[in-house]
Amino acid sequence: MLIVVGGPEGRPGQLEVSSSQAQRRGVVQEGVESGSWKSAHPAPSPGGHVLRVLTAPPPTDSPSTCLPTSRLKRSPLKVRFCTNESQKSRGDLVGLLRRLGFDISEGEVTAPAPATCLILKERGLRPHLLVHDGVRSEFDQIDTSNPNCVVIADAGESFSYHNMNKAFQVLMELENPVLLSLGKGRYYKETSGLLLDVGPYMKALEYACGIEAEVVGKPSPEFFKSALQEMGVEAHQAVMIGDDIVGDVGGAQRCGMRALQVRTGKYRMGLDDFL
């Protein structure tokens, strides 16, 4: 998950409050081994707004890792959480993070499921849902009868052969197959180890059907822009920090934001460096 932090009073030095902890966990920045907060893009011009992003720890981490968030919330900076979480509703996600000590409200979260619902309504799309049961409630107000598209999210164990075939068959029956994917992350880290995210399954359906999915969530520029708009800052005023070199860092950079990668979470030396 990504925590977006920013505001009109921001300047590059302000986030040093959390850098020592981040460095203990192994901060890595593009072109920088470690040791300082240095973005992949040039620093903003003097007086410019700064928007920053930090990775949040996974829910199983110690509550002490919430400290940077708390200190940022007490600063003049705006805080926003940009997540590709698609196994839980926003309410469940915020509830979990609050129990872990995070100072966060549902209104501060930019998540792909609500963004997808807006797209579905705007375009008159009725989805076949290949999603985790935990996020299904986000689609309660969506007509899913006689599907004319497929929505895929991080479905976890629901990524069975049977369910993948069903989604595939729905797409193949459509004259103009539409596949919406809530993110395209490659994998994430749980206590049990690395687990496949929605991206690989999105790629599987793309290949099987000869189509290209529409990604809702990071690294889609539209998703980053919606988070910036909700905060009232411009892309060049923002720095993003995440553990996913593609979804967090690459997506933010293509959107005109500065970006940092941390060596926490699913970061893997070598593989990400190569990318």
Place this chain on the structure above:
Amino acid sequence: MLIVVGGPEGRPGQLEVSSSQAQRRGVVQEGVESGSWKSAHPAPSPGGHVLRVLTAPPPTDSPSTCLPTSRLKRSPLKVRFCTNESQKSRGDLVGLLRRLGFDISEGEVTAPAPATCLILKERGLRPHLLVHDGVRSEFDQIDTSNPNCVVIADAGESFSYHNMNKAFQVLMELENPVLLSLGKGRYYKETSGLLLDVGPYMKALEYACGIEAEVVGKPSPEFFKSALQEMGVEAHQAVMIGDDIVGDVGGAQRCGMRALQVRTGKYRMGLDDFL
């Protein structure tokens, strides 16, 4: 599945014996609507060898569809079956086809599992197998302890989230991850409808790990060449016929063979035409 037919005495007209039946089922050839056996490449020079390929019906088809095969087997042409079947061992596949009336022996089959075993032995690879139980016996002589590669085949219901994660985790633990895929077909047709083949799952692992799989089977040129070598004919002497525009037609053409696509099996108007 693909039936390769050819031999030194072959000439283009000889296969007309089976064309009427093929036309009833809807033969399509590149650039030709229907009606005649015309390849996508120029005809071979007079006196040249001719190698031809027909699609076999799926095992559930009527035994009457075996007729073209029987007539070809009685001709001076050599016959070879090139298949990406990776749910069954060659023995089981041939047994099934014989019960359906096909005149076929195990020695006439070029299949990806035996070819993969040769590669594994040559390169000292110990695979983690993500394969269907029906083909596992082909790997009985292979050391699967302490895996240093992953072999993926059409695993059917074994393409569970758990099993996909296991294969992914094995690859991510390797310094130089090697993924061997028995074919890269997109889908195939069963009586229950279209089902995902190994290709989409290969693409999923490729994307998750940031690697490229080595494909054993159609459309790999090495696979077609091995079939040609086993028959003692050159690529330019061959015509291939299959229902998969990528695996059968495209692969054969890239290998220097002529190729025909039939409108049987999984052929789908529009999608394949676009490709």
